[in-house]
Amino acid sequence: MDGISSASGVFAAVSIAIQLGESIKKIVELGKAIKDAPTHIRALFQDLEVLAAVLSQIEQLNKHVAFDNVTEKALQNCQIKILKLQNAIHQAQLNVKSKSRLRRKWGAFSFALNEHEIQSIQISIEEAKSTLQLVQIKSLTYVLTL
Structure with missing residues (x-):
């Protein structure tokens, strides 16, 4: 049973990584x-x-080394931060009447998203990036020792 729960955890982490990548690309x-x-x-x-x-x-590293609990937690943390960004962007879009105007002008977007929210999002993204880079280094180190 332990192998099954471990395998499902790996699949969940891979799924999170894929979803995160797609969400980030849209943003x-x-x-x-x-x-x-x-x-x-x-x-x-x-x-x-x-x-x-x-x-x-x-x-790509996951093809050589399975995700561990630390990687999965880091991905989940990153997912929460990206979800926060998506929610802020979605709310900003709702506050702007014309989505085409949003795509053309920062003024329309910044009106709906205040400076404090932007700074908070920037800090969250930087934290997520740093955490995932640490996970990446840990995984690379493990691969090199094989």
Whole structure:
């Protein structure tokens, strides 16, 4: 029974990683569509691209090393943070009458999403990225010792 629960945990972690990658790609696409976003906002979307790359590498590592509990928890933590970002973006979109206007103008988006929320999201993304990079290093170290 222990092997079955372990295998289901690995599958859940892989599923989380895949879902996270897809969610991040959608957010980044939206960010790239906003033409006049300030530098710190463009940096946020660039950080998300790096986070997506780290997730992709973690998925690739999983072909050689199974996810452990630490990796699964890190992925779950990252998922919570990305969900927070998705919710903030969704709320901002609801507050903007025209989605096409949102895609063109940062002003419409920033009106619906205040500076404090943006800073909080940036910190969360940076924390998630750092945690996943640590997990990635741990997995790479394990692969190199095999």
